Amino acid sequence: MSKNAETIAAIATAPGAAGIGVLRVSGADATAIATTLLGRTPQPRHAHYCAFRDAAGDLIDRGLLLHFPLPNSFTGEDVVELQTHGAPVVLDLLLRRVCELGARPARAGEFSERAFLNGKLDLAQAEAIADLIASQSETAARAALRSLDGAFSARVRKLLRNLIDLRVYIEAAIDFPEDEIDFLAEPELRNRLDAVSDELSTLLSETRRGVRLADGLHVVIAGRPNAGKSSLLNALAAQDRAIVTPVAGTTRDLLRENIQLDGVLLTLVDTAGLRDSTDVVEREGMRRARQELERADVALLVTDAEHLSEDLKLLGPAQSGGTRLLICNKIDLSGTEPQRREEASGIRIDLSARTGAGLDLLRSELKSLAHGGDAATGAFSARTRHVLALERVAAHLAAAEFALVAQQAGELAAEELRHAQRDLGELTGEFSSDDLLGAIFSNFCIGK
Ligand SMILES: Nc1nc2c(ncn2[C@@H]2O[C@H](COP(=O)(O)OP(=O)(O)OP(=O)(O)O)[C@@H](O)[C@H]2O)c(=O)[nH]1
Numbered sequence: 001m002s003k004n005a006e007t008i009a010a011i012a013t014a015p016g017a018a019g020i021g022v023l024r025v026s027g028a029d030a031t032a033i034a035t036t037l038l039g040r041t042p043q044p045r046h047a048h049y050c051a052f053r054d055a056a057g058d059l060i061d062r063g064l065l066l067h068f069p070l071p072n073s074f075t076g077e078d079v080v081e082l083q084t085h086g087a088p089v090v091l092d093l094l095l096r097r098v099c100e101l102g103a104r105p106a107r108a109g110e111f112s113e114r115a116f117l118n119g120k121l122d123l124a125q126a127e128a129i130a131d132l133i134a135s136q137s138e139t140a141a142r143a144a145l146r147s148l149d150g151a152f153s154a155r156v157r158k159l160l161r162n163l164i165d166l167r168v169y170i171e172a173a174i175d176f177p178e179d180e181i182d183f184l185a186e187p188e189l190r191n192r193l194d195a196v197s198d199e200l201s202t203l204l205s206e207t208r209r210g211v212r213l214a215d216g217l218h219v220v221i222a223g224r225p226n227a228g229k230s231s232l233l234n235a236l237a238a239q240d241r242a243i244v245t246p247v248a249g250t251t252r253d254l255l256r257e258n259i260q261l262d263g264v265l266l267t268l269v270d271t272a273g274l275r276d277s278t279d280v281v282e283r284e285g286m287r288r289a290r291q292e293l294e295r296a297d298v299a300l301l302v303t304d305a306e307h308l309s310e311d312l313k314l315l316g317p318a319q320s321g322g323t324r325l326l327i328c329n330k331i332d333l334s335g336t337e338p339q340r341r342e343e344a345s346g347i348r349i350d351l352s353a354r355t356g357a358g359l360d361l362l363r364s365e366l367k368s369l370a371h372g373g374d375a376a377t378g379a380f381s382a383r384t385r386h387v388l389a390l391e392r393v394a395a396h397l398a399a400a401e402f403a404l405v406a407q408q409a410g411e412l413a414a415e416e417l418r419h420a421q422r423d424l425g426e427l428t429g430e431f432s433s434d435d436l437l438g439a440i441f442s443n444f445c446i447g448k
């Protein structure tokens with residue numbers, strides 16, 4: 001059940017001049033503050049036109065006052081929202097007045113934290129609010145809204161229920177040691193374990209996709225000098241961002257450019273050409289290029305028909321995890337047609353950064369990678385924290401399976417499942433430490 005805590009207040013709208021500004025107040029004194037400002041008891045969920053006055057009775061501004069009594073409010077406490085003209089000075093004066101009347105300025109994320117503590121939202125939903133506010137593309141915003149609506153949390157809770165069922169099933173067997181060995185060998189148990197593992201790996205890949213949708217796809221352009229990497233960045237960005245010259249070794253530093261492809265965010269990174277060099281500046285550039293490649297979701301290895309086979313060796317062990325696309329550039333020189341094909345060495349796209357021929361093939365390839373193969377319909381947003389927690393759950397599940405199958409050790413398996421359950425509960429905040437909560441909410445903006 002919701003209850004009122006110490007009263008907090010903050011300007012909820014972005015800093016700067018605007019048509020309207022909103023000040024939010026939540027907690028024990030919110031109703032009394034609203035009553036003082038209005039001069040009478042406000043009606044719940046009604047827009048009252050109100051003259052906001054300071055302690056001396058001088059007018060601060062006129063605007064609207066809305067009262068949301070607990071528990072039907074964002075935080076689950078008594079909440080008051082005050083709307084004025086969006087003048088920073090007016091909002092500051094009103095905030096000062098509200099603090100004189102008993103509120104204190106809210107910390108970053110404190111409203112959302114209270115909503116979480118009062119059971120209005122779980123942790124993943126609260127994080128989705130911050131992700132929605134920070135979203136940089138349509139797809140990311142839609143995905144964050146789905147998480148806020150609980151699409152991600154529902155999946156986590158379903159997996160949690162199945163995990164608990166499995167643990168209870170195993171623990172029941174441990175209670176009857178004489179039957180334990182037979183029981184652990186039963187196919188029913190293996191089937192249940194497999195079902196939970198499958199469910200987890202689906203959730204894990206959708207969660208990874210959720211992170212990509214929120215953060216955008218990290219695309220690193222690499223290859224030997226003069227392959228046309230900077231030209232490709234400029235072509236994709238439709239802007240003359242990077243310096244292009246016939247001099248090999250033109251690009252030294254990393255150059256980042258955010259672009260949107262049909263509502264999906266991509267961060268393109270141009271890098272220094274990879275080759276043997278004794279030039280200190282160039283070597284530092286190459287070190288940065290390789291470091292960036294390690295973090296890439298997609299590496300575009302730019303080459304041309306002539307250098308294809310030798311360039312394949314260029315990335316070597318530098319690239320980990322992500323997808324590699326071979327970009328055969330400069331088809332205008334060879335007079336060949338743009339095309340996409342799947343080869344033993346990976347997907348290859350022939351194009352010309354100079355004329356733009358074949359760029360569409362690359363764009364649609366990047367779009368489908370951002371969507372994780374299929375369209376992003378129904379996708380939810382997620383954070384790296386969620387992926388890491390799910391990976392820990394997967395490790396515990398694998399250990400539980402090993403304990404059961406290889407060792408017939410039911411007790412060990414149950415212990416692993418208990419750890420898995422705890423890590424899964426961290427996603428929704430059921431088993432989250434105060435440190436974790438503090439770290440998450442302090443990254444929110446003030447007034448949220
Ligand atoms: N004909 C033709 N020339 C191209 C194409 N793409 C790039 N070039 C030329 O190739 C040269 C090198 O291009 P850049 O984009 O600077 O190559 P880079 O890979 O960034 O080179 P570094 O930064 O030195 O590693 C320039 O003269 C470009 O105009 C292309 O598709 N066709």
Ligand SMILES: [K+]
Binds near residue numbers: 225244245246248
């Ligand atoms: K160059």
Ligand SMILES: [Mg+2]
Binds near residue numbers: 229231243244250251
């Ligand atoms: Mg370059």
